[in-house]
């Protein structure tokens with residue numbers, strides 16, 4: 674009986690996720706679902722990417738600037754939404770009041786509060802949790818996860834679903850490598866054995882190291898979705 678309940682919950686979620694995906698395709702918006710354990714640097718990475726997009730717009734043509742929105746998922750509070758709002762972009766806060774992941778229904782309500790027809794990319798910062806966010810399809814184009822150096826290189830083996838589901842894996846806080854026993858070769862091997870096709874970026878959202886490559890790669894994905902829709 675328990676299994677049936679769990680299955681129907683995920684099935685109901687999948688139906689709404691499919692509908693979210695349709696809405697996003699109609700609006701030409703790319704949705705990135707950013708997941709990680711608490712504190713690995715999701716918000717800092719979003720802030721860095723927003724800064725890189727601002728800098729790019731200054732250097733090149735303003736009309737080529739990506740229009741970005743953010744959905745912040747937290748159990749409670751608005752701290753991350755306040756951080757991101759400083760970039761003068763549309764931000765919607767979801768408070769789950771206890772639930773440790775976002776589901777498709779919550780994201781749908783947040784999408785309806787964003788000016789989708791004016792946006793190219795929406796970051797969803799999921800609730801800090803390395804387990805169940807990976808189980809819930811929210812209608813995203815890309816599942817991405819952040820692992821920070823301080824968490825250790827053994828995490829792929831301990832939380833395999835998150836590593837398996839994430840097409841993009843961001844190893845953050847590489848500036849802390851000299852102060853830890855983090856073994857990069859061991860991490861690479863473990864990621865490869867669980868998700869050989871994952872795109873991996875090694876960055877420091879604090880120093881900016883590696884962030885430009887991540888930004889370029891992501892922008893390419895966003896623009897190719899736009900192209901596929903408009904042609």
Ligand SMILES: Nc1nc2c(ncn2[C@@H]2O[C@H](COP(=O)(O)OP(=O)(O)OP(=O)(O)O)[C@@H](O)[C@H]2O)c(=O)[nH]1
Nearest residue numbers: 710711712713714715716717801845846877878879
């Ligand atoms: N040394 C170092 N610290 C970082 C880096 N990125 C983020 N931090 C710090 O790590 C802490 C947590 O960063 P956040 O971006 O708030 O992490 P988060 O994943 O959004 O956290 P939750 O939303 O609570 O799950 C902050 O003190 C950041 O300044 C990094 O690359 N290097």
Ligand SMILES: [Mg+2]
Nearest residue numbers: 715716753798
């Ligand atoms: Mg955060």
Ligand SMILES: [Zn+2]
Nearest residue numbers: 772773774805
């Ligand atoms: Zn959960």
